[in-house]
Amino acid sequence: MSRKFFPVFALLIVLSMVLAACAAPVAEEVAVAVEEAGETEGAAPAEGGSTLATVKERGYVICGGNANVPGFGFIDTEGNYSGFDIDFCKAVAAAVFGDAEKYEIRPLSSQERFTALQSGEIDTLIRNTTWTLSRDTDLGANFTATTFYDGQGFIVRIADGITALEDLDGGTVCVQTGTTTEANLADVMAARGISYEPIVYEDVETGWTTYEEGRCDAYTTDKSGLVSRRTLLGNPDDHMIMDETISKEPLGPVVRHGDDQWFDIVQWTVFATFFAEEHGITSANADDMMANTKSPSEKKFFGTEGELGSFLGLDADWAYNVVSQVGSYSEIYDRNLGPDTKTFIPRGLNSLYVDGGLLYAPAWR
Amino acid sequence: MAKITYSTEEAIPFWRDERKLRVLGQVAFLIVTVAFFSYLYNNMITALAAQGMLPSFAFLGRTAGFDIGESLIEYVRSDTYGRALTVGILNTIYVSIIGIFFATILGVTLGVARLSTNFLVAKLSSAYLEVLxxxxxxxxxIFWYSGVFITLPRIKEALHWGPVFLSNRGIAIPWGIPTTTWESYTFILLFAFLLAGVASWRLKVIGERTGRPPLRIIWVPLTFLVVALIGWFVLPQSPLTMEKPELKGLNFVGGYVFSPEFMALLSGLVIYTAAFVGEIVRAGIMSVSKGQHEAAKALGFTNFQTLRLVVFPQAMRVIVPPLTSQYLNLTKNSSLAVAIGYPDLFAIGGTSLNQSGRAVEVIALMMGLYLASSLLTSVFMNWYNEKIKLVER
Structure with a gap:
């Protein structure tokens, strides 16, 4: 190497070392951070192992939830979680421990939720999560059952006399960008030949303000979101949510791939609430029913006959615990989304199949 | 390894030779810059390749699948992303051109007013400029949108003066609908335009010959208007029929509606940019030496004549370059439309990005389009600047 060029090479070598030095510590730090996260957050990842054993050893169930959607997952003024999704977490706790209070909620954002589930930070994800093919496969998530059939809906002013989508012909609809809502809206309006003008906002607050001021005839997003948000409008009674639902958003508890037992437990806990409603079992009459029922399937449900509980790795009276401590599906629904709440959503598809809904528990035998 | 030889007569080594060090420094900087950006680019390509999404503009030909509120061209849900983005760039150009037009008028007025000897006019104008x-x-x-246009009366209680309606659904005005004679009328308009051009040239010649330039800015459009008017009445049927807006169902039908989003964006851009234009105009006028004013006065020019014939032609040379950058700012600032729901290039680009998942391509495309529009504006303004430059003899 000629001496003339030595400083050039030296400079390059120094520069590349600086670059390498900058890059390396970052990678190490990340690795350390990941390890620490795994250790401190508890909920040891159950890679192929038994989530049930981990949960029992820990003494409580950890659910990923929402903290700011009234009716589904919300922190009240005393700092307690309440809501529809929270109650299903309690139901799982009741099934596993016989005590509905042995649970913990980890509030998660929509970006964090699947990572938290995959990494084992939570045992079950119950957070307004829509069941889609890509999530069910690619994200390593298993959807156990649908607890709430949601869908994109519209909120309108009652005074305008709009009751069906066709009434919006020639009207204006406010929508938020960055979601599937915008595309769903365009699809359904094109399919039905309704002409309308969309006003698309980046910021959800601007969208609601302009709707409230009358710039738009309707605002569209998921129905549960509409109901939740309606309570925050100036005069909620002036607005109504149209019956029309233009997309499928089935929401329900999610577990990790690779643990069939835990999947079954969460799934049948949801089914237990369906079964209870179908058979008229409530938290109030559960003791009475358990003692006096003559129906074989109800006896199996309460665990007084057969050994269905042991198949799940649970106590024989696990379903009784769910119903007596948390309630049947209708009790959970009415408590959070019923007519007496601020977040009233008509049951619609979320009725038992015998009432024209989609809730259907498989056979209890 | 080359043999190292030392000579007593050797020049200073290059690491102490300032000229060579300068070149070396630049080479090193170039290498580091290229390495940095190729690292970033490579990183992006690797990440995209891992997701099986190498940059490709093929998505521009796919169905967009979303609707757009306002469009200057025909657009439906089943059109392509390419067409959706075209709608966006046209909306951006539309609001920018109108914005530049009004911002210039308002800005020049404000700039001149600030230098007025009338106390009230000068103080009001400087208050405006300082605040805005x-x-x-x-x-x-946000103020113009949420505070003004959205709080106008609701559509059922719309204010109206004759056929003009004002509500928070926008400003609806009557609009001409072409009739069978519209096509022949376009020829008359073309003729009027040519005639106005000839008139402009003639007036210039007269001005140069007599040394008293006539008010071309008034006479030329007047020529155009007179010819256009004569044509309108000569034709057997008037080429446009007025269609009045009326409230039908949920919205206005017929006429033309300026949406509150458009009006808010335009008002915001005009009022904001005009303040800067005003300051530029003031600086331009003040750059003309006091002697020029006094000389014009001494020759018996009126104030208006002084401005038009002595001050402005000289001030323009100072005004045009910064004015160009204000025009560019206005165009680029129109991307803030996304906050108030006007479907400009940035808003539609954002939706396309979300729906197609093609972030890198959409962002690159938007940057390219804004850059192109800025460069075109500067090319035009540089040409104009060249034209008005002081011709040195």
């Missing part, structure tokens, strides 16, 4: 220049544009836009 110091409010962020986004705040102004």
């Amino acid at each position: 220049r110091n409010i962020p544009l986004l705040v102004l836009l």
